[in-house]
Amino acid sequence: MKIYRAPAGLWDIRVVDITGSIASAGTATQPVDAEPPPLTVLPHTLRMASMPSPKKMVLFYDPDEFEEFVKEWVPALETKYPLVERHGGSGDHGIDVAGYLSSQRLEGEWHNYQCKRYSSALTWSTAVVEMRKMFVFAAAGHFTVPTRYIFVAPTISRSLPRTLAKPTDSMNKFLQELDTATEKIVTNLTAVQREAVKGLAAATDFSIFECVDLDEMLKLHSTTPHWAERFPYTPLDQGPQTLLPPVQPSEVESRYVQHLLDVYRERYPDKISNLEQVSGVAKADEHLKRQRVAFYTAESLRLFARDSTPPGYFEKLVEDVYDSVVEVAECTYPNGWERHGAVTTAAGNVQLTPTILTPFVQPNTRKGVCHHLANDNRLIWCQEGDK
Structure with missing residues (x-):
């Protein structure tokens, strides 16, 4: 293929094939000495190869x-x-x-x-x-x-x-x-x-x-x-069945509920000294109900992971939450109520390691995981040294 240039003053590009005949021609009025028009370079589109179906x-x-x-x-x-x-x-x-x-x-x-x-x-x-x-x-x-x-x-x-x-x-x-x-x-x-x-x-x-x-x-x-x-890249068709908290806290809740009771006693020292008195303080009562719903949302996912995935998937979620909130929990706060609020808010922003469970992690699940951590004494709301 040969490219011929037209006389000065015109762009005249002719593409000639090996036989000498003109395959195509184009004429432009732009002067030869003028800057050529800028090129627009489109970014290469990266496409991930699709995974075969199960x-x-x-x-x-x-x-x-x-x-x-x-x-x-x-x-x-x-x-x-x-x-x-x-x-x-x-x-x-x-x-x-x-x-x-x-x-x-x-x-x-x-x-x-x-x-x-x-x-x-x-x-x-x-x-x-x-x-x-x-x-x-x-x-x-x-x-x-x-x-x-x-x-x-x-x-x-x-x-x-x-x-x-x-x-x-x-x-x-x-x-x-x-x-x-x-x-x-x-x-x-x-x-x-x-x-x-x-x-x-x-x-x-x-x-x-x-x-x-x-x-x-x-x-x-x-x-x-x-x-x-x-099939780790294939989403599960069905997620966990939501568990609702029983009327009275069960044995599995005893430790994280005790940590919450410490928060309420600290915040309302004249009104709350035991769990039965929490229902008499509207703000504390509603707060406890929300935390228990969150705990059981996370518990639903834990049981689902136990029955539907190999070991370690729910535990990885727990570690993701802990690694993201532990620094927040170790800050100094006026009281346990403030620490609890700061930690559960931070849990909502956790960047999770993508797993087959990730699509089923709700905002309330993250908050509930904090109470799973409290059940293991890895998160404690009321700490000495708070001001």
């Missing part, structure tokens, strides 16, 4: 990781198991994740969660191989037939749930195909063993076989503490 992440799990994901999900089901155990691997006898309903484990009532992680959707032709394996090992006495057998897979064909929805037809289909099965676990059976497998299958209610899709699994997995660890 569903897409699970689709990329290898079989071992998928089994671990299922093991985390099973305890969130309505059925409460005394023990959930992962068996996946060589020699697992067709059991990936087992949920036991009694201490007898595989000799008692139990549920099998069969994990199938394939690039394509799970179909009958794949599922029936696992069903045959289960009956072969059960007939051999390795375990009792599970009372539920659930196929879990990232994608499931539309036809499989329809087939399993008709247990009698499923059983007949299974028995018919057993004679033509080609996998070694079946072809290696003796005639007596094959009849034992047939008899066991014929005596089994095939309604035990079910399948679960990934959307349902993810919805329940999000209620477990494992969700935040697996």
